[in-house]
Amino acid sequence: MALEKPLQRILLIDDDPNDRLLAIREVNREFPDVEILEALNWQQIHQSFAADEFDLVITDYELNWATGLEVLQALKAHDDQRPIIMFTDSGSQEIAVKAMKAGLDDYVLKSPKHLVRLAQAVRSVWENAQVRRRASELEFRLQFLLNELAVGVFRTTLEGELIEASDGLLELLHLNSLAAAQSFFQQNLAASFHKLPTQNRWHREVKIVRAKAKILWLRISETKVRINGNWVIDGLVHNVTAHKETEATLEALNQTLEQRVVERTARLEQLNQELEMFAFAISHDLRAPIRQISGFVAFLKQSIEPVTSDKAVLRYLRQIVNLTGQAGRMIDDLLQYSSTGRAELQYVTVDMEKLVKEVKQQIEVQTTDRTIHWRISSLPTLTGDRTLLSRVWQNLLENAVKYTQNKAQAKIEIDYRTGQNEQGKLSHIFSVRDNGIGFEQKEHARLFGVFQRLHSEREFAGTGIGLASTKRAIYRHKGSVWAEGKAEAGAVFYFSLPYSIE
Known part of the structure; x- marks a missing residue:
């Protein structure tokens, strides 16, 4: 909103000094801070117009060198919004009407009983002028905005x-x-x-x-x-034509992109299936010769061990047996990894706490010579593929057991909570925490890759496929998997599963 402008200067036009004194006295009585500028002839009027330092005009009607109507016309030619009051004792009702039609704001008689009205007229006329000014500014701003928009x-x-x-x-x-x-x-x-x-x-x-x-x-x-x-x-x-055309273009583009995504997704799925079949075929076909090599080496070792004392030959044979065994395990794990991606999910109700305890019992049979402290929180029952979820728990628990083997008192904790996934949807969140050797957080990206190992086979046995298989099983359930760790300070492996199947 426009700020109220204070009245500062009044231009008084009158050739009678006594009338000017009366007008100044009446105006200053109401407006003591207003400066009164005086003009006594046309030259001074034009000078005042040129300086343009007045806010309001008070003029007599009958002047020695002009009439108030001529002054009114000159002022309106200079600024048709500038307020003007006629203060006279020689006018008539006809002149007053004519002046008002020409733009006069008020008409005050120079009689004693009307003299007091001059200050009131100044106030009223100035307030009305401010209203017109604000309305004009608002109209200009509105027109500007309408044109811009x-x-x-x-x-x-x-x-x-x-x-x-x-x-x-x-x-x-x-x-x-x-x-x-x-x-x-x-x-x-x-x-x-x-x-x-x-x-x-x-x-x-x-x-x-x-x-x-x-x-x-x-x-x-x-x-x-x-x-x-x-x-x-x-x-x-x-x-809104441009907006509609843009919408239509975007809609057409989205439809094209959606079709391309569908086509590429179908192609990608086909390629994945072909890759899975290839990996399965290669792994399956390699399985027999690897086992045959292992068997023949064992026969050879049994045949020559009684008749030779060459320790190097026996060491080489043992190394071949170990390597073929490792290759066999890698092939078995690769086949399991492949089947994790190819198998059709069979959704059933899975008691996760019961499943974890079953996997734990299988592991304890192989670790009777170790001291492991287990803590299993209350776990929920949910819907999922029991076979794949069993592999997840087996890989994570065996991983925790393996990497705590150097601890005299191993600790493995299985916890559960609800939370939000990356899309903000409610999820089941499980974790397996151990006090083993841990890992550097910068190595996190390598943990879930195929054949990615942070430690050598000599330090910790394994093929580097277990966590990759775990990740694939969880992703097939539309969940996610991640880990936190610190070298020599243990690790925590997390995985989330959707709260409901969509």
Whole structure:
């Protein structure tokens, strides 16, 4: 909102010094801080106009060198918004009416009983001038915003007859007159006026086909108001053609992208299936010769061991047996990894706590010579593929047992909580914590890769496929897996599963 401007200077035009003194006294009585500038002839008036340092004019009607009407005309030619009061004792009602029509703001007689009204007239006229100034500024700002936003304004009857249309509307519709706008409304919009909503405000979008099949989209915001006892519709019009064209382009692009994604996903699934079949075939075909090599080496060792004392030969044979055994385990793990990705999920109700305890019992049979402290929290029952989830727990628990083998008192803790996954959806979150050798957090990315090992076979036996298989099983359940650790300070492996199957 525009700030209220204080009255600072008044230009007083009167050739009678006594009348000027009276006027100054009356004005200063009400406005003690206002400066009174005096003009006694046309030259001083023009000088005052040129300096333009006054806010309001008080003029006599009958001057020795002009009339108050001539002063009024000169002021309006200089600034038609500048307020002016005629203070005279020689005018008439006819002159007052003529002056008011020409833009005079007030008319005060120089009689003792009317003299006191001069200050009141100054206050009233100045306040009215401020109201006009604010209204003019608001109208200018509104027009500026409407032009910048390319918005058209109109007013119609309830039947759709156009009453007013802004220049912005004519420009927006490429029309040159109100008559052309009326024709446009009747041809394109009038039919919809017969189906007006019951509420007083509404919005609608209108599609118009113009010459050469050119499409024009308009968004119209309308309000039903009562003016002078009659109902009318005031409206704003936005040209949203560019927005609609952009939407159509994006929709077409999205459809194209969606189709391409579907095609590429299908192709990727096909390639994955082919890769899985290839890995399965290679692993399966390698299984027999590796075992045969291992068997023949064992036979050879049994045959020559009684008749030779060459320790090097025996050591080489033992190394071959170990390597073929390791290769066999890698092939078995690779086949399991492959089957994890190929097997069709069989969703059943799985008691996770019971499943963990079963896997723990199988592991304890192989670790009777170790001291391991187990702590298993209460685990929920959920829906999933029991075979794959069993492999997950087996890989994670065997991993914890393996990497705590150097601890005199191994600790393995299985916990559960609910939480949100990366998409913010509620999930089951399980964890396996151990006090083993841990790992450097920077090595996290390698943990779940195929054949990725942080330690040598000599330090810790394994093929480097267990965690990769775990990750694949969890991902097939639309879950996620991650780990936290610190060298020589243990590790925690987490996995999440959706709270509900979608």
